[in-house]
Amino acid sequence: MTKWVAAVVALVVGLGSGYYIGKSGGYQSGKSAGVSEGITRGVAQENAAEAARMREAEREAAKAVNPFEQAGANPLEKVQTNPFENVKVNPFE
16 A cells, blocks of 8 residues: 555656656747747737738728719719609698
């Protein structure tokens, strides 16, 4: 029974120390390879691309909202009806 407890304790200690050493070694190797600087540049590049997409979307939305942007576009140009044709002005007639 004592051997099992010692084996489990040794296994837990080995796993914990292996995790700690591996994590710190991986962090150091990534830091020396310039990973954090690359991430920073990538995030800045993605933010700039997103801002450009937003500006383009705003321009497209502004074009869709204003149908009279083209010169000479009058939607009532060919309308010949009189909206006041059937209006009763004198209520006593």
